[in-house]
Amino acid sequence: MDFELSDDQVALRDGIRSLCEGRFPIKRVREGFDRAVHAELADAGVFSLRSDGFGVADAAVVFEELGRAVVPGPLVWLYLAHDRVDGIAGGLEVAGRKPPWMVEHLDVLDTLLVVDESGVRAVAAGTVAGAVPVARPLDPLTPVHRVEQLPKGEELGDCELVAQWRREGAVVTAAFLVGVAQACTDRSVAYAKERRQFDRPVGSFQAVKHILADMRVRAEVARASVHAAACTLDDPDVGDVARAVAGAKMLAGEAAITNGKAATQVHGGMGFTWEVDVHLYLKRAWVLDTVLGSVDDHADAVAATLPSP
Amino acid sequence: MDLRYSESDEAFRAGLRTWLERTLPELPPRPGWSDWGGRRRYDTDWQRRLFDAGYAGLSWPKEYGGRDASPSEQLVFLEETTRARAPYVGVNFVGSLHAGPTIMTEGSDEQKARYLPPVLRGDEVWCQGFSEPGAGSDLAALRTSAVRDGDHYVVNGQKIWCSFAHIADYGELLVRTDPDAPKHRGISWLILPMDTPGIDVRPIDTVIGSSEFCEVFLDDVRVPVANRVGAENDGWRITQVTFAFERGTAFVSELVEARRMAEDLAVLARDPAHRHELGHVAAELDAVWALTKRNVSRAARDGSPGDGALMVKLAYSESRQKLGDLSVRVLDRSALDIDNEFVVERLRTLALTIAAGTSQIQRNIISERLLGLPREQPWTSN
Numbered sequence: 195m196d197f198e199l200s201d202d203q204v205a206l207r208d209g210i211r212s213l214c215e216g217r218f219p220i221k222r223v224r225e226g227f228d229r230a231v232h233a234e235l236a237d238a239g240v241f242s243l244r245s246d247g248f249g250v251a252d253a254a255v256v257f258e259e260l261g262r263a264v265v266p267g268p269l270v271w272l273y274l275a276h277d278r279v280d281g282i283a284g285g286l287e288v289a290g291r292k293p294p295w296m297v298e299h300l301d302v303l304d305t306l307l308v309v310d311e312s313g314v315r316a317v318a319a320g321t322v323a324g325a326v327p328v329a330r331p332l333d334p335l336t337p338v339h340r341v342e343q344l345p346k347g348e349e350l351g352d353c354e355l356v357a358q359w360r361r362e363g364a365v366v367t368a369a370f371l372v373g374v375a376q377a378c379t380d381r382s383v384a385y386a387k388e389r390r391q392f393d394r395p396v397g398s399f400q401a402v403k404h405i406l407a408d409m410r411v412r413a414e415v416a417r418a419s420v421h422a423a424a425c426t427l428d429d430p431d432v433g434d435v436a437r438a439v440a441g442a443k444m445l446a447g448e449a450a451i452t453n454g455k456a457a458t459q460v461h462g463g464m465g466f467t468w469e470v471d472v473h474l475y476l477k478r479a480w481v482l483d484t485v486l487g488s489v490d491d492h493a494d495a496v497a498a499t500l501p502s503p
Numbered sequence: 504m505d506l507r508y509s510e511s512d513e514a515f516r517a518g519l520r521t522w523l524e525r526t527l528p529e530l531p532p533r534p535g536w537s538d539w540g541g542r543r544r545y546d547t548d549w550q551r552r553l554f555d556a557g558y559a560g561l562s563w564p565k566e567y568g569g570r571d572a573s574p575s576e577q578l579v580f581l582e583e584t585t586r587a588r589a590p591y592v593g594v595n596f597v598g599s600l601h602a603g604p605t606i607m608t609e610g611s612d613e614q615k616a617r618y619l620p621p622v623l624r625g626d627e628v629w630c631q632g633f634s635e636p637g638a639g640s641d642l643a644a645l646r647t648s649a650v651r652d653g654d655h656y657v658v659n660g661q662k663i664w665c666s667f668a669h670i671a672d673y674g675e676l677l678v679r680t681d682p683d684a685p686k687h688r689g690i691s692w693l694i695l696p697m698d699t700p701g702i703d704v705r706p707i708d709t710v711i712g713s714s715e716f717c718e719v720f721l722d723d724v725r726v727p728v729a730n731r732v733g734a735e736n737d738g739w740r741i742t743q744v745t746f747a748f749e750r751g752t753a754f755v756s757e758l759v760e761a762r763r764m765a766e767d768l769a770v771l772a773r774d775p776a777h778r779h780e781l782g783h784v785a786a787e788l789d790a791v792w793a794l795t796k797r798n799v800s801r802a803a804r805d806g807s808p809g810d811g812a813l814m815v816k817l818a819y820s821e822s823r824q825k826l827g828d829l830s831v832r833v834l835d836r837s838a839l840d841i842d843n844e845f846v847v848e849r850l851r852t853l854a855l856t857i858a859a860g861t862s863q864i865q866r867n868i869i870s871e872r873l874l875g876l877p878r879e880q881p882w883t884s885n
Contacts, residue, residue, distance in 0.1 A: 195508050195575045197793070197800040203504065251504045383874045398877040403870035404863065410874060411814045418797050419790035425506045432506040441786030497782030500769035
């Protein structure tokens with residue numbers, strides 16, 4: 195047992211971090227996801243990690259960095275569907291929901307992967323009719339269309355593929371959310387050191403620094419949970435896969451949302467402005483909590499693994 | 504990253520499991536909550552059995568009677584003893600997880616040879632003497648004085664929250680040896696034989712009723728200078744060593760126990776709202792366990808558990824209290840009996856966010872040491 199990042203994983207993390215710092219500064223991120231962003235991430239091997247021989251734990255390391263940079267796009271679906279569809283794929287989970295379907299990134303998609311309990315269908319994005327763009331999407335970097343009816347599309351996989359995508363996709367999304375939670379912490383700590391009131395940095399006040407300490411701990415606990423889930427997917431003998439995955443998505447979602455709100459609070463009035471980036475993290479966290487199971491869904495899923503009366 | 508235990512870890516597990524299956528049925532019935540004489544006998548008997556089987560002082564070096572086990576073997580030990588519902592460390596807590604490791608790190612060769620083996624064998628029980636009525640979170644403000652008189656210190660003062668003082672043979676005692684130095688620089692760490700004349704121990708009734716906590720009054724108590732651990736006035740640094748052990752390792756066994764209690768509570772929880780919350784808490788406890796594995800992996804690589812150890816105590820104690828709150832709600836009116844296992848735990852765990860550094864102190868430490876935030880400045884009127 196060695197639950198630290200391996201040397202290769204440290205190199206992978208550092209590589210993707212410097213890619214994000216160089217190619218995806220917040221100024222460009224604010225312009226949203228497009229074919230150029232897709233091409234650069236694809237070139238970097240972000241979507242082909244599994245077919246290139248990397249494990250889920252490696253993917254978790256990569257997606258945490260993408261989350262820190264709050265890189266936009268249907269990244270998890272591109273990762274999941276890499277060896278099954280060409281071009282740009284996005285996903286839509288319909289199980290338990292009703293139209294209108296809220297479809298992300300439709301304008302830039304080649305294929306929409308429609309996921310329900312029984313299987314995955316691939317719908318050519320050009321065949322989706324009557325899509326109405328949401329004028330002001332919650333997350334400005336995640337454009338959304340309302341769609342009343344979906345074409346049937348082609349069957350891509352059965353319930354086994356759905357189960358596999360839900361497990362692996364939840365862990366990779368959770369890793370992205372840990373990155374969001376960490377970025378909120380880092381930005382808030384930096385701001386609290388810089389911002390002065392009453393002739394001292396606001397980060398010296400215990401009322402503020404305790405919020406920051408909690409943010410740090412929340413991100414660290416969620417990270418450990420996500421890494422444990424990823425290791426369990428890579429080596430199912432070491433634990434209970436269902437429980438590890440659900441716990442990871444739950445804690446990462448909660449950490450990202452809670453830290454997003456805390457970051458807004460620590461930034462004071464500036465945190466409430468469009469100009470300061472904090473809202474982009476919080477809004478992405480809210481978007482991703484609706485993907486591959488919410489905090490609430492996964493708390494129930496963990497409970498289902500516990501003994502019953 | 505890899506969570507698979509090695510073959511030698513699994514061999515260790517198999518041997519331990521066999522031993523537990525054979526040994527646990529031989530144990531006498533557990534004494535009642537407030538039967539302190541009985542609890543001392545029971546816990547030290549368990550310690551002796553561990554020692555005889557080679558499972559005492561897992562992390563301690565062989566030269567002091569320990570096993571020198573790998574960190575992952577220590578995790579396996581906790582997993583298996585909890586799974587088998589073996590006794591907890593109990594009255595051996597201060598000796599094996601607090602004073603013992605401190606003496607091992609900072610004590611003289613004579614002190615190590617004299618004090619460590621009896622702790623491992625369960626022959627001697629230790630208590631803590633750190634906090635004072637006027638020195639809680641601000642521990643360095645302690646005033647219990649130790650004045651040199653030949654080859655003795657004469658100690659006067661009052662200690663509080665001294666775990667197990669009413670049944671202990673020795674105490675780890677913090678005293679002020681230089682009243683004129685800045686408060687962190689005038690403290691020394693002494694080994695106090697509890698049978699020395701002038702010591703008055705009074706148990707503290709807590710919200711649970713009887714407890715391991717005591718007040719200790721020290722009136723002209725003569726302690727040999729040879730009982731000082733480390734240099735005179737270097738006690739604050741040594742105390743930080745003690746705390747590093749406490750915060751880093753002493754909570755790990757509690758964490759494993761809490762995960763087992765979550766499973767036990769699930770058997771009683773029918774209401775979907777309760778089960779939802781229980782799922783939430785169980786995931787938190789799983790995650791803190793994963794963080795512990797990370798700390799252990801880090802310690803195995805570079806000797807220090809790193810940042811994670813600071814965070815485990817805060818995260819664990821908050822999650823454990825959520826579990827406690829939930830357990831009382833699940834029990835409904837069965838909770839009106841303090842001797843219900845879950846109720847007594849709910850009450851006991853109120854102390855988790857207070858003892859060993861309150862959660863507020865932990866947040867100060869995390870924000871100042873890990874995040875590099877400035878200390879809070881005193882206000883001046885303007």
